[in-house]
Every structure is written in C-alpha cells, then in structure tokens.
Amino acid sequence: MGFRDRGIEIKTPEQIDLMRVAGRLVGETLELLREAVRPGATTLELDTLAETNIRDHGGIPSFKGYSHPPFPATICASVNDEVVHGIPGPRVLAEGDVISIDCGAIVEGWHGDAAITVPVGEVADEVTELLRVTEESLWRGMAAARLGGRVTDISHAVETYVRGQGRYGILEDYTGHGIGTEMHMPPNVPNVGRRGRGPTLVEGLALAVEPMVTLGSKHTDLLEDEWTVATVDGSFAAHFEHTFTLTDRGAWVLTAVDGGAARLAELGVPFGGR
Template identity: 65%
Template sequence: MMFDRGIEIKTPDQIASMRSAGLVVAHTLELLRREARAGVTTGELDAMAHEHIVASGATSNFLNYGAHGPSGEGGFTGVICTSVNDEVVHGMPGSRVLRDGDIISIDCGAIVDGWHGDAAITVAVGEVPDEITALLQATEDAMWAGIAAAALGGRVGDISHAIETSVVAAGDYGIVEGYTGHGIGSAMHQPPDVPNYGRPRRGAKLVEGLALAVEPMVTLGTGSTRTLADDWTVVTTDGSWSAHVENTFTLTDTGTWVLTSLDGGRERLAALGVPYGGD
C-alpha cells in the first residue's frame, strides 16, 4: 500500500519477509566481520558474501544495481560495498588487500520473496589508534540514537536530529550530508530520505508498516566528499577517515524492531529504554 508522498506501507506478512532478508544480511555481515583481517582482499570478502547469500536462499540487491543500457553496463559489480579508510560508501570490491590498522565499511543487502534488507558495519582490521576506535563508537552510537528516537506518530526529522545530536556530543566529527538513509521494502531505495542531520518534528510521519534504513556516515574531517573515476566509490575530499553503519528497522504497535539485527535490536534498545517490537 502506498502512503503520502509515495511511501510504501507494508503488511505484517511483508515485514516478516523483510525480517527474513534482514537476518540473511545480519548473518552475512557477522561472517565478514570475522573474516576482515590483514591479507584478505575486498574481492575475497565479496565472494564469501555472495556464497553465503545464495546458500541462505536469498539474492543480492547490490549486484548489478544501477545497470543501464542493453548490455547492463555501469552496474555495481559486487554483492557488498567495501569502503576502506577515507572511502565513505560504495567502494567496489576487488584486488585491494586489507592491512593491519585499516578500517573497512561493509555494506550488504539481500532479497527474500521480493522484500529487501540492507545494513552496514565498519570493522577495524587489527589494532587501530584510539581516535579511530572513538570514531567507530560515535558512529554506532549515533545510529542507535536515531533508531531510538523513532516512535509512532513522530517524524523522520526526529531520527535525523537525534543522529546529529549524538555525533556532535561525541566530539569534533564531520557528518556526511550528501548521502542519507532511506525507505526500504519492495525496493532497496524508496522514499522517504532519512538525513543524518536536521530539525525534529519535520519530514514524513512515522507510521506502522513503514520500514527505514538508518545509516550515519561520520568522518574525522569536514564531511565533504567526492566520487572517484569508477563512478561509485565516494571518498572524503580531505582524506580523513570515515565510518559508516546501517540498520533497517520498523515500528510496530509494541515498539521498535530492528530487522537487520540478529536479536532484533533487543539488547541495544533495552539499554536506551526503548520498547522492543519484534515477534
């Protein structure tokens, strides 16, 4: 069913299919979290993800995304995005070898019965400086702050404002403004956009059956970005390192349900005083 401004509202059965897709994504990301170590290439991580998604009975929503023309040229060539160090998002997996001290954002999606899941983690490869550990923690906390701010009858701006407030409170970080979270359901990217900054009580209304992907991108620098010649990889213009995390969630009549978290978000939501809305 379509709601105001083309926003898709899902039935409980459709949300259940999104949960199935979300669990495929969550398990894939946990596999890659363990395997992201020095000496491994981003292409090898992509191959592991592809095998796991297929073995789980799902299909990738990243592979060939954006393809155009009769031969499908220009599409994304991986099932995950692998963005290393100063790469913010949309890094193309390939021959790059991870080194001790790197960080890598791994963004993954899957489709089950036509319904999508989408999530991302940023992983430290070996030992990293304290400022990088703090960056990763600040980004993770901001995502959960945004999810925790969502409530039935609220607005998308409540999420955006909570993310921004959390990042600002954590330290002197840049928030990437040109890329946002998004609605998700029968397609990976749908209205409404979910910016990582903004004023509360603005934007689309939060209603039952709406699903959103929340994904702050936080840098040690200004947050300004540019796209590389591959037309995909987004990097910081000042070379500062960036972290990116993402989860897909929905709101039910009993609380919040994080569809791409293995426990549905129960632990983190409880710590934030937010009712759990999963089954």
C-alpha cells in the same frame, strides 16, 4: 500493502515478517564478514564470502547489477577514507585500516540493507572512537523513533549525538532511505536536521538509517569508478546502517540478528519484534 505520502510504501505485518527474513540474512552475513576481516584479506575475498552465504540461504544480492553503471559486486567495501560504495577487488587489507561493509539481500522480493565498519587489527584510538560514535548514533537515531513522530526525529538524534562527542564531519549528501519491495524508496532519512519534519512514522513503514561520519570534513568526492565516495581531505570515515520498523509494541531492527532487543533495552526502548 498501501502507498501514501508521495510514494511511501506501507507494509502489512505479514510483509514486515518477510522483510525480517531478508534482514536477518543480511545481519548474519555481516557477522560472518566481520569475523573474516584480517590483515592480508582482500576485499574480493569478502565479497565472494558474502555472495556465497546469501545465495546458499535463498537470497539474491541486492547490490549486484544495481543502477548505472551497474554495481559489479555483492557488497560495498570502502577502506579508510572511502566512505561508501567502494567496489571490492584485489585490495589487500593492512593492519590499521578500517573497512566499511554495506550489504543487501532480497528474499521473496523483499529487501534488507545494513552496514558495519570493522577495524583491521589494531587501529588508532581516534579511529576506534569514530567507530563507536558512529554506531552509537545509529542506535540513538532508531531509539528516537516513535509512532506518530516524524522522520527527522531520527535525523536530529543522530546529529545531536555525534555533535556532542567531538569535532566530526557528518555527511549530508548521502542519507538513509525507505526500503521494502525496492532497496531505495521514499522517504529519505537525513543524518542531520530539526525534529518534527518529514513524513509521519507509522506502522508498516520500514527505514534504513545509515549515519556516515568522518574524522575531518563532511565533503566528499566521487572517484573515477563512478561509485566510490571518498573524503576530500583523506580523513578516515565510518558507516553503520540498519533496517528497522515500528510496531505497536516498539522498535524492531530487522537486520540485527537479535532484532535489536539487547541494544534497545539498554536505551530504554521497548522491543517491537515478533
């Protein structure tokens, strides 16, 4: 493992394989939670399910105790106008809500980090479209990454896709990030920007890409719990995230259960997984 470009961590292939173990655990946990989302469920129930699954499979929750004030839970559970970092608790999910679930796990010192936004029962058509646009922008961002390219090639692809779909707000104050032996590492991965800027994309660099998109304003407030970020105008928000890397064969989505093979193929991107 080496470091270059202002603290960026470059992993060996063997270390990327270890990150894949953590990433798959995160992906499987999120799929378990997706199935558990329903009207009447509480965000605390989802958090308990996530922690049990992670620990039962040899992992440690990345978020629990993180930063200051220490984050108190295993997942971030952000409902409706809450964009990110919502704290699980007694809140009961209702028909028509959406919940963004962010999850991280550590296995043998290596992190995986991913997020999904899930409708609770039937939701408005514009909300369904918001979720589709946000998730697709994530895949378009990863699909734009090439060895020798730059980090903002990803940013530009995310922004271009979202802007081409309608009038949405794209958060600029919260970004994706490098990941490896720590959950948040250089470089930042913005969700807007011009191509060809930022650090070079090289083998061994792992990035968490995470577009956050709203039905209204891009501006947010930090709530009194000092964690939850919500839209200033009360508009619904969506958040999708994957941890991925590039090999000499193509892209490898470490937190997708199938490594991203199916979606990458649809986008014409070579699969670089092992």
